[in-house]
Amino acid sequence: DNFQNERNKPNSYTYGSPRTRAKNDVIKTNNIQGEESQHFTMSDEPVLDSCPSKIPSLMDPSTSIGFLQPQEISLADQCFSRPQCDFFNPFRTMDGSCNNLQYPTWGQANTASTRIIQANYSDGYAQPRKSISGRELPNARKIRTAILQDIDKSSSKNNLFVMQYAQIVTHDTEFTLLKESGPNGPLKCCNEDGSAPEILPKECLQIKISDNNEPHSKHRCLSVPRALDTSDRGCNIKPVRQMIGVSSFIDASILYGSDLETSRSIRKFKNGKLRRQLGPNGKSYLPNVKKATELCNVTLDSTVCYVTGDPRVNIQPDMSVVTILLMRLHNYLCDELKRLNPKWDDERIYQEARRLLIAMHQHVTYNELVPVILGKDFARENYLLPLSKGFDDSYDQYLNPTTITSFTAAAFRSLHSSIRGFIELVNEARKITSKIRLSDFFFKPDIVQKQDNYDSFTRGLLTQHAQEVDQYFTEEISEFAVRIPDRHQHIDLPSVDLERGRDYGEPSYNKFRQLCGLNEAKTFDDLIDQIDKKDIDALSKVYEHVDDVDYYVAGLLEKSKPGSMLGHTFQCVVGEMFFRLKYGDRFYYEFGHQIGSFKLDQLEEIRKTTLGLIVCITSDIYSVQRNMFEVPSSRNPLVSCNSIAKLNLSAWKEE
Numbered sequence: 001d002n003f004q005n006e007r008n009k010p011n012s013y014t015y016g017s018p019r020t021r022a023k024n025d026v027i028k029t030n031n032i033q034g035e036e037s038q039h040f041t042m043s044d045e046p047v048l049d050s051c052p053s054k055i056p057s058l059m060d061p062s063t064s065i066g067f068l069q070p071q072e073i074s075l076a077d078q079c080f081s082r083p084q085c086d087f088f089n090p091f092r093t094m095d096g097s098c099n100n101l102q103y104p105t106w107g108q109a110n111t112a113s114t115r116i117i118q119a120n121y122s123d124g125y126a127q128p129r130k131s132i133s134g135r136e137l138p139n140a141r142k143i144r145t146a147i148l149q150d151i152d153k154s155s156s157k158n159n160l161f162v163m164q165y166a167q168i169v170t171h172d173t174e175f176t177l178l179k180e181s182g183p184n185g186p187l188k189c190c191n192e193d194g195s196a197p198e199i200l201p202k203e204c205l206q207i208k209i210s211d212n213n214e215p216h217s218k219h220r221c222l223s224v225p226r227a228l229d230t231s232d233r234g235c236n237i238k239p240v241r242q243m244i245g246v247s248s249f250i251d252a253s254i255l256y257g258s259d260l261e262t263s264r265s266i267r268k269f270k271n272g273k274l275r276r277q278l279g280p281n282g283k284s285y286l287p288n289v290k291k292a293t294e295l296c297n298v299t300l301d302s303t304v305c306y307v308t309g310d311p312r313v314n315i316q317p318d319m320s321v322v323t324i325l326l327m328r329l330h331n332y333l334c335d336e337l338k339r340l341n342p343k344w345d346d347e348r349i350y351q352e353a354r355r356l357l358i359a360m361h362q363h364v365t366y367n368e369l370v371p372v373i374l375g376k377d378f379a380r381e382n383y384l385l386p387l388s389k390g391f392d393d394s395y396d397q398y399l400n401p402t403t404i405t406s407f408t409a410a411a412f413r414s415l416h417s418s419i420r421g422f423i424e425l426v427n428e429a430r431k432i433t434s435k436i437r438l439s440d441f442f443f444k445p446d447i448v449q450k451q452d453n454y455d456s457f458t459r460g461l462l463t464q465h466a467q468e469v470d471q472y473f474t475e476e477i478s479e480f481a482v483r484i485p486d487r488h489q490h491i492d493l494p495s496v497d498l499e500r501g502r503d504y505g506e507p508s509y510n511k512f513r514q515l516c517g518l519n520e521a522k523t524f525d526d527l528i529d530q531i532d533k534k535d536i537d538a539l540s541k542v543y544e545h546v547d548d549v550d551y552y553v554a555g556l557l558e559k560s561k562p563g564s565m566l567g568h569t570f571q572c573v574v575g576e577m578f579f580r581l582k583y584g585d586r587f588y589y590e591f592g593h594q595i596g597s598f599k600l601d602q603l604e605e606i607r608k609t610t611l612g613l614i615v616c617i618t619s620d621i622y623s624v625q626r627n628m629f630e631v632p633s634s635r636n637p638l639v640s641c642n643s644i645a646k647l648n649l650s651a652w653k654e655e
């Protein structure tokens, strides 16, 4: 019946379909018309990639091994009741439900993630994978300290804004919920004194820190509560799927919330606006939480801890800064829309401003961020770049946009490697005025609204180099990070990332090689096509067998692809996710002829959006570089905000 239908279609429809070829033509035409030179004037000639990493959706099934059986692809849909959809609603729901009218739970918050590759659990259900020898896999912390050390390697041109916008997109599209996290915070899998418990609670994974390996560490145990999954929702699909706490779509749920209640709690209900507080300097900041939560350890009425659509806003100051940027943008758009349409009521202005902000955010994501992360050639070849004119009519209702486990539990976490341990504050003359140590400011955003720090943080994001995405991580997140404020919940982020992959049942690296069109490695030496010899040696020292190697570790060791921050298999899986988040989103801003589509003149205006313009609108910064994800240089000079065309929203004026 119905269930059977949805199983079969995705594969037969997306693999090498005529739609793919049609799109190819469109892209070629654009190139001839010189769309190239528009935003990336400095872009070099295309770099030939001898072994291009395609994304599985666009691969011929004979090249990519589609490991999942068709009937497994949307298995988890059965776990959740079918929401009632309003077919004529031109606006997105808050939780992402009903985006797909046929499969209305796709992408909905608090439903299960989806898999693109067969899970590997040792019991076929939920227990983490073992070595093919039957023994336990090597300890995550041991791998981390052996291979994922702290070595300072700056990216040559990418700035920290790449890191920050990527974290925004992360929180927009994924939120791993932990088992038994309640009023007391997440489950504690280690003793208070940092030692390892004799008997491990069954909802825990545990990373022991061995005496031999690290005699001087004061910790003996890293707590890793397991992720909430379908079994916790009373649904017995096998193997389990982990729950995702936010709407999968790139819909600014970080700002608006992923449920109706949250979204209403942060609205002002006047002229469409979001609530805000005035800082000492008369500028807008997010409002403070009223009472303490797990992620906000407020002690005084005056403690600054922000409330917005997503509770992770306070995790580190730059995350707060960019969320404030989005809030200011929303309220700015409300003013503009109200001026053009004085008759619109609060609800109408709110929804129209939200729709427009999401479109701008998607445009920045696909036009500016995705080409930097994945490489411009890769983005173009895989239809990820926006068109330069006209509507895109390629919405694919059989493409599942739900957050992919391999993306959230491994591939996209690779950008943790781009984090810097010290954050620079920078003045208008682009001089560094101070530096803060990241670990001093986890969950302490009050620094953001002191003096003109907001602008100084933003300039810092624009001028400070990101770290390279490689096997190295700053100790600020591997040694000095905490999961929640003031609870001595020590966390080693790269170790947890690695362990989280096992928690999610991600198979070993070798399977991803095949998924992404590479040969299966029979021996460690076969990894040489992607990984340097010395790193292969390091892998063979910690792992028993090449089939044991974790995807996260090997992916970090892969040489990056031309023009991309990522290696072959991360580029492939991250590319697949961005492809689905575009063509599987009925409300994607470039689509025409959908109930929520923009008018053509509105779309053309949205396409003029750049991150530079948004920063100029929302701050007291007077100049920005054109290519906002690269540090300023003679090839990427600062330009005055006055020279950047303001948005012209006259196309939003109703008769």
Ligand code: HEM
Pocket (backbone or CB within 6 Å): 163, 164, 166, 167, 170, 174, 175, 176, 177, 315, 316, 407, 408, 409, 412, 413, 415, 416, 419, 438, 477, 481, 483, 491, 493, 496, 497, 500
């Ligand atoms: C200082 C900055 C950051 C901190 C402190 C931080 C911290 C964390 C923490 C504590 C987790 C949860 C780990 C777990 O229990 O599984 C996490 C998850 C994650 N982070 Fe970060 N992160 C930072 C920046 C970034 C950036 C720049 C990216 C860019 C892509 C990113 C991507 C992710 C992803 C994809 C996840 C998994 C999300 C989920 O499934 O919930 N993070 N991060």
Ligand SMILES: [Ca+2]
Pocket (backbone or CB within 6 Å): 171, 172, 173, 246, 247, 248, 249, 250, 251, 252, 253, 254
């Ligand atoms: Ca979202």
